[in-house]
Amino acid sequence: MPTSLIIVDDFLGPADAKGLREAALGLTYPEQQGAFPGRNSVERMEIGGLTEAVSQLVGEPLKPMPPTQSHAKFRITLAGDVGRAKVHVDSSHWSGILYLSRPEDCRGGTEFFRHIPTNSERAPYDDAELAAMGYTSRHEMFRDVIDRDGTDDSKWEMTMRVPMRFNRLVLLRPWLWHTAGPAFGDRPENGRLVYLMFFAAA
Numbered sequence: 001m002p003t004s005l006i007i008v009d010d011f012l013g014p015a016d017a018k019g020l021r022e023a024a025l026g027l028t029y030p031e032q033q034g035a036f037p038g039r040n041s042v043e044r045m046e047i048g049g050l051t052e053a054v055s056q057l058v059g060e061p062l063k064p065m066p067p068t069q070s071h072a073k074f075r076i077t078l079a080g081d082v083g084r085a086k087v088h089v090d091s092s093h094w095s096g097i098l099y100l101s102r103p104e105d106c107r108g109g110t111e112f113f114r115h116i117p118t119n120s121e122r123a124p125y126d127d128a129e130l131a132a133m134g135y136t137s138r139h140e141m142f143r144d145v146i147d148r149d150g151t152d153d154s155k156w157e158m159t160m161r162v163p164m165r166f167n168r169l170v171l172l173r174p175w176l177w178h179t180a181g182p183a184f185g186d187r188p189e190n191g192r193l194v195y196l197m198f199f200a201a202a
Contacts, residue, residue: 038077061202090174096197108181
């Protein structure tokens with residue numbers, strides 16, 4: 001009975017959440033031509049006790065993903081930003097998003113989908129589920145579902161949206177088909193601002 005999604009409102013104390021947002025706006029966000037719209041901060045910012053707090057929430061010991069991942073970085077996405085991909089999965093054991101946009105700017109949120117051709121809401125756990133989806137390898141499945149269909153809206157049905165709210169933490173299993181939801185704003189101060197977390201099993 002795996003837990004798939006945990007939502008925590010007011011995750012940080014009010015002063016800490018405000019301070020984290022202010023710090024984020026002072027970081028460096030170079031232009032990126034990445035798979036997804038937006039840009040990550042060059043700098044990482046560790047939140048004291050974060051790994052322990054998230055481990056307690058999910059009920060198992062975790063550790064941050066290796067530095068090559070985007071753990072502990074911020075991401076800003078504005079309305080005009082574009083990317084090559086859309087629906088995706090993450091390469092982690094748990095993923096986390098802490099919303100840091102101002103309450104008056106928040107819109108959309110993290111979106112979850114059903115892949116219509118395979119009638120699935122997530123990547124398969126094991127080879128039996130992979131075969132039930134009609135595939136003999138994960139490479140084949142990801143080629144069809146993510147690489148081919150990931151940006152084709154006609155192949156997806158949104159099943160749920162976790163609305164964006166300042167200082168709301170969303171912890172999700174990375175194998176769920178999901179997107180970041182709509183971007184907004186025309187400058188960092190009113191854009192979509194989040195703090196990223198990617199954890200491995202300890």
